[in-house]
Amino acid sequence: MKYTKLAAVALASVMMLSACGQSANSDNPIVMTVGDTQITESEFNYYMNTYKENYNMGQAKKSSLEYCQRNQLIVEVAKAMDIKLDSDTQSKLKDYQKSIKDSYDREGGYKKFLKDNNLTDDYIDMLASVSCYTDALKKQTETPTFTEDELREYFKEHYRRVKYVLISTIDSQTGDEVSDDKKEEAKKTAEEVLEKAQNGEDFDTLISDYSPNTANDSDENGYIFTDNETGIEFEEGVDSIKADEFTLVQSDSGYYVIKRLPLDESQECFEEEYENEAETINTTMQNNAFYEQVKKWSDEYGIKVTVNDEVLDKIN
Numbered sequence: 422m423k424y425t426k427l428a429a430v431a432l433a434s435v436m437m438l439s440a441c442g443q444s445a446n447s448d449n450p451i452v453m454t455v456g457d458t459q460i461t462e463s464e465f466n467y468y469m470n471t472y473k474e475n476y477n478m479g480q481a482k483k484s485s486l487e488y489c490q491r492n493q494l495i496v497e498v499a500k501a502m503d504i505k506l507d508s509d510t511q512s513k514l515k516d517y518q519k520s521i522k523d524s525y526d527r528e529g530g531y532k533k534f535l536k537d538n539n540l541t542d543d544y545i546d547m548l549a550s551v552s553c554y555t556d557a558l559k560k561q562t563e564t565p566t567f568t569e570d571e572l573r574e575y576f577k578e579h580y581r582r583v584k585y586v587l588i589s590t591i592d593s594q595t596g597d598e599v600s601d602d603k604k605e606e607a608k609k610t611a612e613e614v615l616e617k618a619q620n621g622e623d624f625d626t627l628i629s630d631y632s633p634n635t636a637n638d639s640d641e642n643g644y645i646f647t648d649n650e651t652g653i654e655f656e657e658g659v660d661s662i663k664a665d666e667f668t669l670v671q672s673d674s675g676y677y678v679i680k681r682l683p684l685d686e687s688q689e690c691f692e693e694e695y696e697n698e699a700e701t702i703n704t705t706m707q708n709n710a711f712y713e714q715v716k717k718w719s720d721e722y723g724i725k726v727t728v729n730d731e732v733l734d735k736i737n
Contacts, residue, residue, distance in 0.1 A: 449461045449462050449463050449539055450462055450729070450732045451729055451732065452464075452465040452489075452728070452729055452732050452733055452736070453465070453486075453489060453490065453493075453726065453727065453728050453729065453733075454725075454726070454727045455490060455493040455494060455497055455724065455725075455726050456493075456497040456500075456501075456719075456724040456725070457497075458493060458496075458497065460489060460493065461539075462732060462736065463538060463539035463540060464540065464544065465485060465489060465733075465736065466538070466736070467538065467540065467548075468484075468485035468488060468489050469481055469482065469485045469736065471485075472484050472485050476652065477652040477653075477654075477672060477673040477674075478673065478737060479652060479653040479654065480649065480651070480652045480653050482733070482736065483649075483653060484649060486728070486733070490726055491712055491715075492551050494715050494716065494719050494724065494726070495551060495554055495555055495558060495715055496547070496550075496551060496554055497719065497722075497724045498558065498715055498718045498719055498722065498724065499554040499557060499558055501718075501722040501724065502558075502561070502718070502722075504554060504557045504558065506553055506554075506557065510553050510556075510557075514549060514550055514553055517549045518545070518546050518549045518550075521545060521548075521549055522545065555711075558711075558715065558718075559711060562711070562714050564707060564711075565706070565707060565710045567703060567706055567707075571706070572699055572702050572703060572706070573695065575702050575705075575706060576694075576695050576698060576699075576702055577684065577685065579647050579648050580645055580646065580647045580684060580694070580698070581645070581646060581647075581656075581659050581660075581681065581684065582642070582643050582644070582645045582681070582682040582683070582684040582688075582690070583643055583644050583646075583659055583679050583680060583681050583682060584624055584625070584628060584643040584644065584679075584680045584682060585628075585632070585644065585677050585678060585679045585680065586611070586614050586624075586627055586628055586631045586632040586677070586678040587632045587674065587675055587676070587677055588607045588608075588610050588611040588614070588631065588632070588675050588676040588677075588678075589607070589674060589675040590603070590604050590607050590674070590675040590676070591674060591675065607675055607676055608671075608676055610631070610676075611669055611675075611676035611677075611678055612669065614627055614631055614678045615667055615668075615669045615678045618667045618678060618680065619667055624680050625641075627678075642688075642690040642694075643682050645684065645690070645694050647698075652672045652673065652674075654670045654671060654672045655670060655672055655677060655679070657670075658670035658677070658679055659679060659681055662679075662681050663681065664681050664682060664683040665680070665681070665682070665683070666680075666681055667679065667680050667681075668681075
């Protein structure tokens with residue numbers, strides 16, 4: 422069930438949208454405007470195509486919107502601050518841009534890729550440049566440091582521990598969705614599991630009986646995850662209940678019967694998982710602090726963000 426984590430640094434270095442000569446029309450409407458830059462549906466879909474490989478549709482759209490706005494604000498602020506890239510950085514950037522284009526040539530044609538995706542050459546050049554502007558802006562502010570207590574508090578606030586039963590609605594042989602009749606059967610089965618769990622039946626036994634070979638089947642500590650790591654439905658379902666409570670949620674994968682487990686210093690798994698995640702948490706908190714500074718700068722320079730919800734809702 423666990424989705425692949427996308428590193429913030431990797432996202433920042435390869436995903437950014439800008440005014441790249443794209444023209445908006447009825448077939449390629451505007452999804453978002455950041456400052457003077459209009460982001461078209463085809464540009465937004467460049468994000469979506471990346472996220473859809475790892476997340477369900479709801480989470481892919483949410484994350485695409487978040488990082489589209491974040492990366493564009495970085496560029497708009499850099500422009501407003503008249504940030505210039507030094508000659509060495511520009512040289513490295515050109516080499517990186519060339520390597521991107523060469524890689525598409527080996528895969529069947531860079532120009533064809535642009536045409537098929539309704540993108541421009543300038544757009545691809547700008548995709549490669551966002552990390553350079555990020556580095557330049559970071560030089561304008563101090564990198565924050567966090568105490569052990571602050572890192573632990575973040576862990577407690579942003580990580581969850583669960584066990585779950587998955588009644589899948591995906592055909593294991595074809596990877597396609599099952600029929601509506603089988604979906605209805607899956608729903609009834611999930612409701613039965615939820616009722617048994619709420620009536621006190623052993624949840625580990627229910628997992629073994631109904632959902633063997635899942636991520637938490639053989640792990641007595643369950644599944645520990647953080648923000649934006651699962652589908653929206655799963656995360657919101659967990660957030661809607663307290664420790665030792667149950668809930669049923671539907672997702673693209675099927676029906677999840679979830680038991681939320683406590684996650685605090687009293688459990689041995691807390692310390693083990695915290696140690697595994699401490700470095701990631703520190704990086705995440707630094708990135709969040711940097712973006713908060715970017716938003717402050719954007720307010721100072723009057724850079725506004727507007728989203729066309731009507732267009733966004735139609736994207737799938």
